[in-house]
Amino acid sequence: MFQIGAEIIGDDSAAADIEILRLASDLVREFGVRPMVAYTDLSVRALPVVIAKRTTNGVPSTTATLDDIAPFAPEAADRLAEIAAAFPQFELQLDDFDESNTYYTGLRFRIYDGTSRTKLAQGGRYDKLYATFGTSAPAVGFTFTIDDLD
């Protein structure tokens, strides 16, 4: 299994998030596939207004909107609003909070083939990861799994 990907290191702005999202989705289009992108910001998943709406039988779900999280996490809400404005066709899914990877600190997204529903790429922001290797630097990136592109 091979992976290709890209990162922007050293830039913690929303502009970098947007550039990475654009690069990843453009790559998918280069392969003649229509991308469907679901994204969220993992820094808000522990907010009561988000958690409180999880369903009882294991289906992740929330009715929380950006307006709901804004009073508690204004920066994350602003950033998500910028992304929503840049990509109106992508889907904000605040209930994507079953995350086993602990290193994502902000934006978290997945790209699917719109027709076959196959997951093609995934990524997000991981501002604390480089520090664990000795150099502190914010970073945002994505990977494609090559086999899924066949």
Added chain:
Amino acid sequence: MNLLRIALPKGRLQNETLAVFAAAGYDIPTESDLGTRRLVFVRDGVEWIFVKDADVPVYVEHGAADLGVAGFDQILEQECSAYQTVEFSFGRCRMMLIARPGAVLSKVATKYPRIARQYLEARQLRAEVVALAGSVELAAVLDLTSHVIDLVETGETVRVHQLEIQDLVAEISPRLIVGRHAYRADGKRIREMISRIGDVVLSRKDGEGTQVAQAEILRSAQDDGR
């Protein structure tokens, strides 16, 4: 725009399932459509496919359908990992351990070998599991096996054959299942469908205490004034 594909079960659950979708405002296949030999219908951006009930969870698990309606018995037996988003109030029954009165447990006949093995293990019972395709109670009547595990609705089959129900294995109901990838890849449309179906089920509570996840949560959120 690509189609949302939903797999519906042929057989005993088909008509009531379609009725719920119709009540939710979906343009379902008509009587005359279903009278043809076709198995695939496209209406209003939704692709309806009709498959054997045991196959609905398989289609959804492999992503060949985005959603499906399947009985909890088949969901368990096929070890389907899809989200079970709405529980329907029709088609409910119970999976039971049935035997001739006084029979000693040695073999269990069933259409659900996986569920049977899990049940036996959970109860720390030892018995051989014999997989059958149908008319399962006959195995106990004719002594092919000491016990059977099968669905019970009215209990008539058990009574007629003078068998006795010994234990409850599971409560069974049909569920609206959604593939995990589909749930993310087509979130808006799928959540809308879950919500519409959930609303219909809630409004039809048969006094059986329907437990509906999404619809209940959304409704309570609306009550909060959001």
